[in-house]
Amino acid sequence: MSERVHDAGATAGNGDGDDQSPLEALEAARERFERAERRIDEHGGEAVADAAEAYREATGLLEDYVDRATGTGRENFKAYVELEGKFDSLVSSLPDDLKGRDAFEDALDAIDKRRLSEDDFERANEALDPARQYADMLDEREAAREAIDDARTGAAKRLRELDDEIPERERLLELATADLEAPVEDLRDPIEAYNELIVAAVEEYRLEASAREVFALLERSRWYPFVDYEQPPEDLAAYVDENEAGEYTLPELLEYADYSRSKLEHYVDSADELKRRVATQQTFLDGIDGEPLTIPWPPAEAGVLRRRTREYRPFVERVAGADAVAQLRSIRRLTTDPAFEYDRLQTAAQAVTQLTADERERLADGQVADELEALRAERARLEDALDVDDPV
Incomplete structure (x- = not known):
């Protein structure tokens, strides 16, 4: 290297x-x-x-x-x-x-x-x-x-580049130890089952909950780093919070935004304000779905997945049924069950998903290990060189 x-x-x-x-x-x-x-x-x-x-x-x-x-x-x-x-x-x-x-x-x-x-x-x-x-x-x-x-x-x-390149080589070497024959479906199946449940549950929640209630859920997600919902624009949030129209569901608001002003006056106090606040934010409103509450594949390390499921739980309890909550708990238990070998399956899933053909070839012939050694040596030499005091 x-x-x-x-x-x-x-x-x-x-x-x-x-x-x-x-x-x-x-x-x-x-x-x-x-x-x-x-x-x-x-x-x-x-x-x-x-x-x-x-x-x-x-x-x-x-x-x-x-x-x-x-x-x-x-x-x-x-x-x-x-x-x-x-x-x-x-x-x-x-x-x-x-x-x-x-x-x-x-x-x-x-x-x-x-x-x-x-x-x-x-x-x-x-x-x-x-x-x-x-x-x-x-x-x-x-x-x-x-x-x-x-x-x-x-x-x-x-040096800053090396701080990125060295962990990347270390990650590749870690994946090289993966058991590519491991039954990763034992991990993938429960995650896919949970993801299907929560996506369907959030879609149903959108049909039933008021826009004000949905926005309150989005506001709460600010304090949960793993629950990555986009926050609504301030003017739209204020409108939903303060106007009676906030009692409608999101699909209803989007439907009303397409009405003529004369027809819309039968549903809201100000047709112009609804159109101004809602019609211009259709993309944002349509984008509120269950994706931020799904578990990515391949999943992260056990500790990260435990933190993710812990943050998801209050939201899943709010928008989904008992089945989704139970499925989330079962996934969390997999990370602590010694008989399940979560780390082995997670590493295998990462390797299968992330390793390219070129990376596998470089791992097989020892190139990645040589690159890592060379990069570490280069970093050490640069650090030593930068420790020298130069003329001001």
């Missing part, structure tokens, strides 16, 4: 290509910074900074005056005098031992004329080239520092 990724920090190093892994990019960025630091140290950090500052000030002057001080006009000559004065003052103030000092003298000579052209400015900039290396050293160190920041971001992103 390769730890290379093409979109996470691949270019944060020294530009060696897009095939770097995040770890390689971080190591390359640190090496780049160390090289930049060594080069500066070889010349003396303070001396490099002084020379770089002088170079930037000198080139800044040339850039400021290149347009104003070229030509034969009076204003051009005035600008030239200003430039020469400032440049001469700059050069005169430089220490004799400044690195690249001769370059500043040569640049001053290049503009020591009564009239300047753009070629003179180019010659002055060229004369400063020996001093430019010191500014370049500082620029390279700053670029290397930014490359480290980018590489750390890429490494952190890769």
